[in-house]
Amino acid sequence: MSATVYIVDDDTCFRAAIQRQLEQAGYRVVAYASAEQVLEQPPNENEPSCILLDVRMPVLSGLELQSRLLERGSTLPILFLTGYFDVSATVKAIKAGAEDFLIKPVQSDDLLGAIERALARHRSALALQREFDDLRSRFASLTPRERQVFVFLVAGKTSRQVADELGTTVRTIKAHRKNVMEKMKAGSRAELVLMGERLGVGTPHD
Template identity: 75%
Template sequence: MSGIVYIVDEDASFRTEIQRQLEKSGYRVVAYESAERVLEQRPDENEPGCILLDVRMSGLSGPALQSRLLEDGSALPIVFLADHFDVSTIVKAIKAGAEDFLVKSVQSDQLLPAVERALARHWSSLLANREFDTLRSRLATLTPRERQVFVLVVGGKLSKQVAYELGTSVRTIKAHRKKVMEKMRAGSLAELVSFGERLGVSTHDD
């Protein structure tokens, strides 16, 4: 998988070496000499990416940058790099959502799979967000009555039950339901119910 790898490390020679390895494997690379620089020039969150982040730096530390990015809603997976394994640091980083933790002497056969996993996770996250946005935009095209029918149908009610609840005929409800299926682009009732679950629609919706 292609993507952007953001390297954050104050050691210029290390940055160069890692960048060379990654670019040789087909990745685009953006290198930062400090955590502060990342906050000044934010990574692109809209395409697959991950951050290779040094734990200890003279300014803002790796874990401190991780906290700042999380506070700002960043979804970029972070792979921490350190001179040696520090169990307490590893535990804190992983609990805070870090993708992986590697020692700086790591070989490419360990580094590249870690990067690939991180990029794949971010890609999955991007896809899920885009699909959710698409569903939300489709939901917005429903009329108030179609929205009511949608909510009741995905809540498990039959057409005759929906008709009774809304005070209209079964034939009318079936017509609304057909329009809902078309507008939501659902190929089946099961898919429509799945859309409803993903959108958080319930029979308690207004």
């Protein structure tokens, strides 16, 4: 799967040099000359990506951009680049979730290694999100009655107990249970319970 690196740096020469280096390494590169441009033309969150972000920039700093992106719900890993090591800025960036803090001029191996680690984390996050979206889609495919049965099963109720709760027969509940297991692609009751936990399904009376 291809990956994109977004470079945000107001230094034209440095930005161009890093872009060439990363493109030669096989990455797709999108370069921004300011933090404001990133907010105007946001990166694509749905493909493996990361952001190389300069700390010191006019108007909006790298740390301020990081904060704005987090407010917007961005999940892209951020690698900070700076020519001036600042302990307080480093601590603030890392606490806010920065992937790494690199000092200019950065060695090629260090840069590429940091980018690969960031991309690996984003790929994992995207895979988990796709799995969750698929799980929600399967749950949405259940009929209202099947959802009720799902919730009771997750709560540990037997078919007899569910039948009593819903005022129907055990045979009917077993049929609903079979449909639930098939639609949710659950191989066992335990797996169904885990799905319920991921979906945040509570008690039958929630």
